[in-house]
Amino acid sequence: MMKEINFFLAALLCAVFGFTACQQTPQHADNKPDMQQRPAYAIAIHGGAGTLSRAIMTPEKEAAYRTALDSALLIGETVLKNGGTSLDAVEKTIVFLEDCPLFNAGRGAVFTHEGKNELDASIMDGSNQKAGAVGGVSIIKNPIRLARAVMDKSPHVMLVGRGAEQFALENQIDTIDPKWFFTEERWQTLQEMLAEEKKNGKTGSLDPALRDYKFGTVGCVALDNQGHLAAGTSTGGMTNKRWNRLGDSPVIGAGTYASDDACAVSCTGHGEFFIRYAVAHDVWALMSYKGLSLAEAAEFVVNKKLVEKGAEGGLIAVDKAGNISLPFNSEGMYRGYAKPGERKVLIYKE
Amino acid sequence: MMKEINFFLAALLCAVFGFTACQQTPQHADNKPDMQQRPAYAIAIHGGAGTLSRAIMTPEKEAAYRTALDSALLIGETVLKNGGTSLDAVEKTIVFLEDCPLFNAGRGAVFTHEGKNELDASIMDGSNQKAGAVGGVSIIKNPIRLARAVMDKSPHVMLVGRGAEQFALENQIDTIDPKWFFTEERWQTLQEMLAEEKKNGKTGSLDPALRDYKFGTVGCVALDNQGHLAAGTSTGGMTNKRWNRLGDSPVIGAGTYASDDACAVSCTGHGEFFIRYAVAHDVWALMSYKGLSLAEAAEFVVNKKLVEKGAEGGLIAVDKAGNISLPFNSEGMYRGYAKPGERKVLIYKE
Numbered sequence: 158m159m160k161e162i163n164f165f166l167a168a169l170l171c172a173v174f175g176f177t178a179c180q181q182t183p184q185h186a187d188n189k190p191d192m193q194q195r196p197a198y199a200i201a202i203h204g205g206a207g208t209l210s211r212a213i214m215t216p217e218k219e220a221a222y223r224t225a226l227d228s229a230l231l232i233g234e235t236v237l238k239n240g241g242t243s244l245d246a247v248e249k250t251i252v253f254l255e256d257c258p259l260f261n262a263g264r265g266a267v268f269t270h271e272g273k274n275e276l277d278a279s280i281m282d283g284s285n286q287k288a289g290a291v292g293g294v295s296i297i298k299n300p301i302r303l304a305r306a307v308m309d310k311s312p313h314v315m316l317v318g319r320g321a322e323q324f325a326l327e328n329q330i331d332t333i334d335p336k337w338f339f340t341e342e343r344w345q346t347l348q349e350m351l352a353e354e355k356k357n358g359k360t361g362s363l364d365p366a367l368r369d370y371k372f373g374t375v376g377c378v379a380l381d382n383q384g385h386l387a388a389g390t391s392t393g394g395m396t397n398k399r400w401n402r403l404g405d406s407p408v409i410g411a412g413t414y415a416s417d418d419a420c421a422v423s424c425t426g427h428g429e430f431f432i433r434y435a436v437a438h439d440v441w442a443l444m445s446y447k448g449l450s451l452a453e454a455a456e457f458v459v460n461k462k463l464v465e466k467g468a469e470g471g472l473i474a475v476d477k478a479g480n481i482s483l484p485f486n487s488e489g490m491y492r493g494y495a496k497p498g499e500r501k502v503l504i505y506k507e
Numbered sequence: 508m509m510k511e512i513n514f515f516l517a518a519l520l521c522a523v524f525g526f527t528a529c530q531q532t533p534q535h536a537d538n539k540p541d542m543q544q545r546p547a548y549a550i551a552i553h554g555g556a557g558t559l560s561r562a563i564m565t566p567e568k569e570a571a572y573r574t575a576l577d578s579a580l581l582i583g584e585t586v587l588k589n590g591g592t593s594l595d596a597v598e599k600t601i602v603f604l605e606d607c608p609l610f611n612a613g614r615g616a617v618f619t620h621e622g623k624n625e626l627d628a629s630i631m632d633g634s635n636q637k638a639g640a641v642g643g644v645s646i647i648k649n650p651i652r653l654a655r656a657v658m659d660k661s662p663h664v665m666l667v668g669r670g671a672e673q674f675a676l677e678n679q680i681d682t683i684d685p686k687w688f689f690t691e692e693r694w695q696t697l698q699e700m701l702a703e704e705k706k707n708g709k710t711g712s713l714d715p716a717l718r719d720y721k722f723g724t725v726g727c728v729a730l731d732n733q734g735h736l737a738a739g740t741s742t743g744g745m746t747n748k749r750w751n752r753l754g755d756s757p758v759i760g761a762g763t764y765a766s767d768d769a770c771a772v773s774c775t776g777h778g779e780f781f782i783r784y785a786v787a788h789d790v791w792a793l794m795s796y797k798g799l800s801l802a803e804a805a806e807f808v809v810n811k812k813l814v815e816k817g818a819e820g821g822l823i824a825v826d827k828a829g830n831i832s833l834p835f836n837s838e839g840m841y842r843g844y845a846k847p848g849e850r851k852v853l854i855y856k857e
Contacts, residue, residue: 286783292753293667313752314779317643318668320751401670402663403642410760410785429664433636435760438785442792 197497198237199380199479200246202229204260204491205373206425206471219504222259226493226502229253233379234495243379243387243421244282244305251278251301251389254375258340260491261373263299266338266393268347274338276300276393277407280308283386283415292317292407297325298333301391304407306330314409318401343396350397372487374406376423378415378475386477388413388421388437395428404428410438417477419444420451425490426470430463440474451476459484547847548587549730549829550596552579554610554841555723556775556821569854572609576843576852579603583729584845593729593737593771594632594655601628601651601739604725608690610841611723613649616688616743618697624688626743627757628654633736633765642667642757647675648683651741654757656680664759668751693746700747722837724756726773728765728825736827738763738771738787745778754778760788767827769794770801775840776820780813790824801826809834 204226233250237243255263266274278300279290289308292315297303306328307316316324325332374392381387390413392406405412405428412428414437415421422437431437436458443454455474463470464486471485473492481494483503493502554576583600587593605613616624628650629640639658642665647653656678657666666674675682724742731737740763742756755762755778762778764787765771772787781787786808793804805824813820814836821835823842831844833853843852 281783288783293670311750312779313748313750314782315753315758316750317753318751320643320749324750398663399670400661400663400666400674401668403665403667408665408758408760409782410758410788414785429662432664432759433631433638435764435785435788438760438788439792442789442796446792446796 197380197382197479198234199475199481199494199496200230200233200237200250200377201379201473201475201481201483201494202226202233202250202254202375202377202492203423203425203471203473203483204254204375206485206487206490207372207469222491222504223502225254225257225259226491227500229257229377230493230495230500230502233377234500237379237381240382242383243381243385244280246379246381247280247377247387247389248301248305250377250379251375251391252299254377255299255301255391260375261343261393262375262391263393264338265340265343267343267373267396269394270351270397270399272347274335274393275398275401276338276391277403278304278389278391279407279409279413280304280389281387281409281413281415281421282308283388283417283421286416288314288409288413290315290407290409290413291321292403293401294318294321294325295335296322296332298331298337301389303330304389304391315407317403317407338393346396354397372426372428372470374412374425376413376425376473378421378423378473380421380475380477380479384417384477386415386417386421386475388415388423390423390425405431405436408432410435412437414438414441416441420454420474420476422455422472422474424470424472426463426472426487427468430466430468431470434458434462434466434468436463436472440472444476451480452482455482455484460486547730547732547829548584549825549831549844549846550580550583550587550600550727551729551823551825551831551833551844552576552583552600552604552725552727552842553773553775553821553823553833554604554725556835556837556840557722557819572841572854573852575604575607575609576841577850579607579727580843580845580850580852583727584850587729587731590732592733593731593735594630596729596731597630597727597737597739598651598655600727600729601725601741602649604727605649605651605741610725611693611743612725612741613743614688615690615693617693617723617746619744620701620747620749622697624685624743625748625751626650626688626741627753628739628741629757629759629763630654630658630739631737631759631763631765631771632658633738633767633771636766638664638759638763640665640757640759640763641671642753643751644668644671644675645685646672646682648681648687651739653680654739654741665757667753667757688743693743696746704747722776722778722820724762724775726763726775726823728771728773728823730771730825730827730829734767734827736765736767736771736825738765738773740773740775755781755786758782760785762787764788764791766791770804770824770826772805772822772824774820774822776813776822776837777818780816780818781820784808784812784816784818786813786822790822794826801830802832805832805834810836
């Protein structure tokens with residue numbers, strides 16, 4: 158019963174955050190187009206892929222996720238409708254998803270083997286292919302903001318650990334007491350995994366029915382009315398991860414890629430496979446070099462190549478024409494998309 | 508005068524190491540082919556690309572580099588001639604280059620802004636596309652060995668910082684006092700850069716004539732007599748780097764990529780650009796999806812795409828047929844290659 162109430166509270170919290178965020182004046186008001194002419198835009202989000210077993214999904218829990226995803230879309234859509242950039246839409250949408258404890262990123266990050274939270278994120282601007290990424294940060298409230306600061310304010314692409322946190326301090330990026338990332342549900346998942354590990358004498362991987370969120374991640378891709386694409390991804394990684402492991406989320410080309418000449422992509426899944434097959438860049442390459450459509454490229458990578466390799470996960474992608482593709486090969490993927498006059502949130506294969 | 512003597516000593520040291528390494532029994536003697544039938548193999552190496560200004564290159568210095576590169580090739584070639592795997596050839600060759608103080612990797616790593624040495628490396632097995640990478644390690648004698656251990660002994664691809672070092676300790680990978688990485692020449696380069704930074708009030712980038720090795724890296728790609736490809740890269744990164752910056756060397760898809768179906772690639776250059784354009788994977792994609800030859804793909808990426816983006820550097824690549832390509836768009840690239848009956852070491856455009 159307490160769990161249901163917690164989910165209601167989380168959903169309410171996310172909705173309030175969402176409403177507040179939408180009230181903010183867009184940062185790029187000077188780009189504001191004539192409102193008589195409806196701006197063309199497209200946005201898609203994900204909140205992780207995995208087993209998301211229907212068996213452990215209550216109607217209340219499902220409603221909470223749907224509300225949060227819808228609020229996230231609304232935030233990004235509002236930026237884009239007001240003539241904001243795809244980059245701002247991606248950043249703001251992900252900030253909301255990071256602040257929402259339902260998702261494995263920011264506030265709701267899973268725990269490492271040592272009971273810490275180590276966060277990764279990356280962002281890429283399709284208009285100039287600049288990118289920023291951070292890995293293994295523990296005191297950054299919104300890792301996606303830090304990734305953007307790395308892109309905008311440093312000569313580098315990828316900063317990790319303490320160094321990345323030092324850069325955050327030097328650039329007025331919000332830091333926070335690591336306790337912020339403590340959520341009871343994630344803590345219990347770690348405890349169950351550690352108990353199983355102790356019992357079996359090896360790295361725990363839990364009963365699949367309990368593995369909800371093993372590949373939790375959040376991501377956003379967007380096309381703005383200037384024709385610019387952007388992509389971003391943020392995660393707490395895998396529960397029980399060790400040795401400062403980085404997955405695909407902070408790796409440009411693996412978890413995130415964007416180029417105005419083709420598409421913007423954000424991935425979620427078994428990160429090691431996504432690195433080995435440079436999944437986000439692969440979708441771009443299939444479009445650029447083989448002439449596949451966005452849907453063909455994304456489907457091929459997720460539902461043929463990765464399936465053959467035994468890799469679970471999915472991705473969201475948008476192309477320069479505003480087409481959207483959201484393929485996944487797991488039981489479900491928290492996802493949604495919006496275009497002028499159309500907004501949809503999905504969890505399972507529907 | 509002291510500098511010349513130092514270089515002679517370094518070359519002598521490298522040659523002795525090389526000779527010793529070549530005396531070791533290959534680990535895969537059971538794969539040893541009939542010696543009557545000459546095994547097909549191909550190997551290429553690089554020791555970094557950059558200005559390598561002829562103005563500051565003495566004949567003694569050049570001879571030292573040539574000797575070291577030749578010794579490195581000999582090590583890899585010996586593994587391959589004896590029926591060893593491309594993966595072993597890549598690892599052993601890079602271990603030698605890491606131990607040689609002439610190159611910016613391992614022993615000869617450059618210094619960070621704080622006067623530390625932070626090393627990165629990655630390796631990829633083309634036969635199964637498994638990969639391992641480490642970033643920002645400070646007590647690992649041979650980062651390429653740790654990258655291989657991550658690939659072989661962990662469920663992960665990428666480990667960074669202290670966590671990666673902890674994994675090394677748990678897996679009997681040699682650690683060493685960080686003083687091992689102190690070399691007078693690299694230390695002086697940092698001091699000069701810091702002095703210039705202090706004078707100009709911004710991040711130093713030195714007179715180009717002094718920037719020798721700004722993009723120092725070592726790498727190796729190989730094809731063995733079983734038709735398997737492998738690639739590896741190792742570096743100390745950029746002099747004066749801050750905030751635990753990672754370049755392309757530990758990023759699979761950017762600095763390193765290998766797949767038996769097409770090619771193996773190792774890059775060296777301005778790492779941020781190599782990440783943003785997923786350079787190593789891009790060469791693979793141009794061959795796989797656009798049907799380009801190895802030379803066409805490698806040349807296109809390095810001498811057209813990267814040049815247009817203002818990105819300095821180069822790469823070494825070998826394909827499944829044993830073709831080798833070594834393009835670079837900087838003044839020079841320390842490099843070499845060997846095939847049955849052929850071994851060559853080069854520095855400038857020759």
